[in-house]
Amino acid sequence: MTLSDCRVLIVDDHAHNRALLAALLEGLSITLVEQAANGIEGLEKVARRRPDLILLDVMMPGMDGYEMCRKLRQTYSHSDLPVIFVTALDSPDERSACFAAGGTDMVAKPINGPEIASRVGVHLENRILLDRLRAFQERLSLELEAARAIQENLTPGQAELNRVGAATGTVIQAHAETSSELGGDFWSVRDDGDGHVVVLLADFAGHGVAPALNVIRLHTLFGRIAAAAAPHEAMVALNAELKALLPVGQYATALYGIFDARRGRFSFAGAAAPPFWIVQNGQARYIEASGPPLGAFQDAEYETQTVEIGPDAQLFLHSDALMESQVDGADIADEQVLAAWLVEDAGSGSLPRALAARFHRLLPGPPPDDLTMISIGAR
Structure with missing residues (x-):
């Protein structure tokens, strides 16, 4: 698995923000990108196919980013599904609220391209490493189980x-x-x-x-x-x-x-x-x-x-x-x-x-x- 294999979901009620984030992701060779205009739509897309990372706005109609993230954390851990809040809210209390809702990381608007690229890259690379580690552990477990059966015989x-x-x-x-x-x-x-x-x-x-x-x-x-x-x-x-x-x-x-x-x-x-x-x-x-x-x-x-x-x-x-x-x-x-x-x-x-x-x-x-x-x- 590489960055080009990763799937990212952008959840933001402003179409131009979604388009800008998608263009930045394309610069990282990430082309498997889905978009949603609010938390309700975002949860529906996650239910259909879990992404590898979510870029999530806070202030949205219908269901805001906090509520969406809290619902996600009922099912997915931070390692299973990292969530980066992308928000204009930048006070200490607002930052704390993002993490309290289950956010993995956050970046402030207006969107800074290099910062977004850096943070997305780090979290996806961690995700890739975790997937490789899990695959290795599963393979090792199967091999040890087979070896144990041989030894017992x-x-x-x-x-x-x-x-x-x-x-x-x-x-x-x-x-x-x-x-x-x-x-x-x-x-x-x-x-x-x-x-x-x-x-x-x-x-x-x-x-x-x-x-x-x-x-x-x-x-x-x-x-x-x-x-x-x-x-x-x-x-x-x-x-x-x-x-x-x-x-x-x-x-x-x-x-x-x-x-x-x-x-x-x-x-x-x-x-x-x-x-x-x-x-x-x-x-x-x-x-x-x-x-x-x-x-x-x-x-x-x-x-x-x-x-x-x-x-x-x-x-x-x-x-x-x-x-x-x-x-x-x-x-x-x-x-x-x-x-x-x-x-x-x-x-x-x-x-x-x-x-x-x-x-x-x-x-x-x-x-x-x-x-x-x-x-x-x-x-």
Whole structure:
């Protein structure tokens, strides 16, 4: 859109004033000009097709400029439809009345060509910039919505969780939400073909597009890892790939584990991840998952550890937003608080959803960081 594409409405009861203003607009290459002799006629023309700017006289028969502008502002904001009063009334009170009625700007009669040209040019250029910004925002919103849908498809839906659970003798539930349109958390589960659940939960540093792209990278890499690989071997492989791909300063915390429901055993390797939890017999205990973050160091080493899990226990993994989000300057939960929540909600039917409900009762709205929670237990 350029000035030549803009449409201007001139509202003045004197034909020679309208003709003079139209000639000045033509000098700005503005040829889409309509004219009206009073406020009533002006409103009718706006209703048929909204202009990009109105040049409006004050003193007119039938309906004056003040009344017309007040009626316009019931529908259109200043950014939607700028109105420049062109009036012989030039006292401070009269100027104030123009702005009180909803005017965007004003110029005094007798008409000064360069002043009119300058003010019209400024307001129309602003209008053009706003239109471009709105178009950009709409396009960006659509693109982010599409990207979010793609990202959501990278993680298992409930049908896939049920399938993996049936193949491994487990019940798997999850809850995930992002702090913005695109998230930096990645999680996935799969069965290894031998009755074990393979789980990965990772959290890329930062927010926005870069972490979201890294999530797609990690999804691809997770698919390449052999299902039978030991957790430390999987982490070494993921680290080597991410180190080659990520720019300096980008990395991920992660937990990679293999859950054997038949033997009641969870083998895992951590990469600076938050601790995970075992909930059993009315108690909740956490297990540290230390290790260097993924993608930060070339020759990072990881260790496979194993913990025993009883037949009626639930394994609970979460990203750091669950404990590190703050309310009134304090973390939303420490280890004692989270342990109490886990025990109280262990029989809720879905530990992740129950914890999410607690989280949002304390902190309504989108979380300040991506929030991911996974629970796994034997059937």
